[in-house]
Amino acid sequence: MTKELLYPRPVLMVALLTGLAILGWPATSLRAETMFVTDMLQLELYATAEMAGAPLSRLKSGDRLEILERSGRTARVQLASGESGWVKSLYLQTEEPARTRVNQLESANMNLEQTVTRLRAQLGDQKDRVAELETIRDDEDTQAAAEAEELEHLRIENADMEDGLAAYSSSVPLVWVGAFLVLVLAGGFAAGWYWFDTRSRARHGGYRIH
Numbered sequence: 001m002t003k004e005l006l007y008p009r010p011v012l013m014v015a016l017l018t019g020l021a022i023l024g025w026p027a028t029s030l031r032a033e034t035m036f037v038t039d040m041l042q043l044e045l046y047a048t049a050e051m052a053g054a055p056l057s058r059l060k061s062g063d064r065l066e067i068l069e070r071s072g073r074t075a076r077v078q079l080a081s082g083e084s085g086w087v088k089s090l091y092l093q094t095e096e097p098a099r100t101r102v103n104q105l106e107s108a109n110m111n112l113e114q115t116v117t118r119l120r121a122q123l124g125d126q127k128d129r130v131a132e133l134e135t136i137r138d139d140e141d142t143q144a145a146a147e148a149e150e151l152e153h154l155r156i157e158n159a160d161m162e163d164g165l166a167a168y169s170s171s172v173p174l175v176w177v178g179a180f181l182v183l184v185l186a187g188g189f190a191a192g193w194y195w196f197d198t199r200s201r202a203r204h205g206g207y208r209i210h
Contacts, residue, residue: 033067035077035092045085049074056085062100067092154195158188 043063044055049071059065059079068084069076075089 033094035065035067035094041091043087043091045077045079045083045087047085049076049086051086051088057083059087062097062103065092150195154192161188 041061043059044051045057045059046055047053051074063079065077065079065087067075067077067089070089073089074086075092076084076086077092078084
């Protein structure tokens with residue numbers, strides 16, 4: 001029967017890693033390294049390497065910091081706010097924790113969704129404006145066609161009146177024909193002016209622009 005280990009295997013692994021850290025990182029000043037607090041943890045920041053007394057602050061998982069100095073299982077770090085102190089180096093890692101990256105992706109996705117919603121609303125407004133302009137154009141085309149038809153009708157009536165005058169002039173004195181022709185032309189001009197003025201005011205909100 002084999003003897004049971006005096007310490008559980010996880011404890012031995014932690015002790016082994018700690019020993020390697022002590023051998024590999026002597027107490028000396030190093031170039032600043034960017035590290036992150038490990039996932040699902042609150043890490044306490046102390047004023048001294050002995051970590052005595054009340055902590056200066058508590059760091060949460062994913063907090064970014066710069067390592068200024070290592071000493072055994074501790075490291076002197078500087079936070080993004082400029083505050084510095086000592087923490088346990090065992091709970092630091094070189095990459096952002098998975099939970100922090102997920103939170104960043106969720107935030108970016110939310111921003112994208114808000115942008116898409118805003119752009120869709122703007123597109124809807126533009127479509128409504130295009131539809132409104134097309135309706136105005138169709139109404140103006142319809143009105144222009146009606147005016148052209150009425151104008152052609154007036155031209156036909158004037159032509160018929162001229163033909164009638166030509167036929168009538170052969171049976172009445174020339175003076176009467178001239179006087180009647182002047183009256184007809186004056187009446188036609190007045191009627192044409194009244195029709196044009198009425199249409200122009202209707203199209204421009206009641207204002208006369210000619």
